[in-house]
Amino acid sequence: MTSSPVWRRADSVLVDAVCQRSEMGGGEIARCGGRRLTQVPVGLWNSTVRLFLDRNLLVSLPANSFCGLSLLEELDLSHNQLSSLEAGCFRGLESSLRLLDLSSNRLSSLELAALGGLRAHANLTLNPWHCDCRMQLSTPRLDLDSSSLSEVVCQTSDITNRGAAGIPLVLLLEDWDLCRSVRRTTDVVVLVTMLLWFSTVVFYMLFYVRQNRKEARRVVVPIFTLRDPRTETHSL
Structure with a gap:
């Protein structure tokens, strides 16, 4: 019971050593960029509203990477080596996060399980995306930066040998249903x-x-009247 506060203080010292902390109206800014970090620092301040983890050596984001940062509005993860986003990595940020920068990483897929209920204005440029059904289902969950949509490029695709490689995702989705691999047109x-x-x-x-x-109207059908000989003889 007595070790928990000590553990937390140790983490807090570590965060203070690698991140610059500054105040802004309603919260704090944590600048942890360019520190060659291989994982998200533990013990980040709960009042953080902007977190900069750009230009580090992050390879993946495990579940609950930002647990406790319920006020976080902006998250910069650009220029890392991220190749995977595990399920629940953004858990706890669903209602607060507004800006998410994942540009210049090594991401090839985007999983719904990783995004959870996240709905943020996102930058996904300069990643080697593999455009498939998962991408088609995941990207509508994010508000993609319209100014950079042309740079969200499909390096590979489930649509093989049809010239899909090198095409921006937004253009590919206009013509193709990737979940069925058929052309919409x-x-x-x-x-x-x-x-x-x-x-x-x-x-x-x-x-x-x-x-x-x-x-049928042109055909004249003759009408024959049948006479009874006995009637004719009687009349005579």
């Missing part, structure tokens, strides 16, 4: 073709019925 063309074919069949049937009715 093809679906539209097929649908329009089917509608035209169906309309042609209906038109032909209506024309055929109308023509038959006209032919």
Whole structure:
């Protein structure tokens, strides 16, 4: 029971040694960039609203990496070596985080489990993205920086041998459904073709019925009256 406060003080000293702390209205700024950190510092101040971890050596973000930072609004993780974001790595930031910078890393996939309920204005540029169904489902959860969408490029894709490599993700998603690996425009063309074919069949049937009715009106059907010979003899 008595060791916990000591452990926390030790962590706090470590954070003070690697991060610069400054105050701003309503919270604090933690600048931990360029310190060659291989993991997120433990014991960050709970009142932190802006956290800069750029230009470090972070390779992955484990679950609960930012636990306790319920006031955090801006998180800069750019220019690291991040290649994986584990499930729950942003847990606790769902309601507060507004800006997330993941640019210039080694990320190839974006998992829904990693994002959780996170909805932030995000910068995903300069990563070797593999564009697949996971990316299609994950990116709508984030408010991607519109000024940099052209730089969120698919280095590889599930759409093989079709020229998808090197295409910005936003353009690829306009033409392709990556969860089905089919071209959206093809679906539209097929649908329009089917509608035209169906309309042609209906038109032909209506024309055929109308023509038959006209032919039926032109045919004169002779009416034969059958006479009873006994009636004719009696009348004479």
